[in-house]
Amino acid sequence: MEHAWVANRPASEIPETISMPGAMVNITNRCNLQCKHCFVFRDANPNVPVDEPTDDELYDQLKTLRDKHGMRYMLWMGGEPMLRRKFLRRGLTLSQRNTITTNGTIPLVDYSDVTDNLLYVVSLDGPEELNDAIRGKGVFSKVLDNISKLPEDFPHVVQTQCVVTKRNVYALGKFVDTVRKTRFSHLSFS
Secondary structure (H helix, E strand, O other), X not given: OOOOEEOOEEHHHOOOOOOOOEEEEEOXXXXXXXXXXXXXXXXXXXXXXXXXXXXXXXXXXHHHHHHHHOOOEEEEEOXXXXXXXXXXXXXXXXXXEEEEEEOOOOOOOOOOXXXXXXXXXXXXXXXXXXXXXHHOOOHHHHHHHHHHOOOOOOOXXXXXXXXXXXXXXXXXXXXXXXXXXXOOOEEEEO
């Protein structure tokens, strides 16, 4: 991969003496949703791989950066990172701790064969009617259906995260009540 960027600088310009314990890795610009507020989805984004590195290119570059800078944590994002499940299986081996941020519409994968320290963060934007107004009709129920189908012994922590906005701030109590009835083990607000 010829042009890797770290903190808005070419990776080649990062001094070797700087420790970077973690990395946020956007592994794709593609997404299966078109959320109204998303920074990834824009009219100019064709929702196809644009200059997306191959699995080998991305893995090799991340491995080099990990080894050079002591990275122990990776936050996997996108677009929708679950669209690159094959790469994730390999990429998760690069760090001691991993988080995958997902919209939850694609079933979560048991990656315990490659990592024992994985957190899934599933984005929801409030109760069903508010979430679906932003993310699309039926998204809320699809996410809850996918979460309900996880095996009882699913080895990874699964939390939901809600971005607080003017639109949902008065519905957070209802959202918490709904989440408490699900298989989510944690809830966070940002």
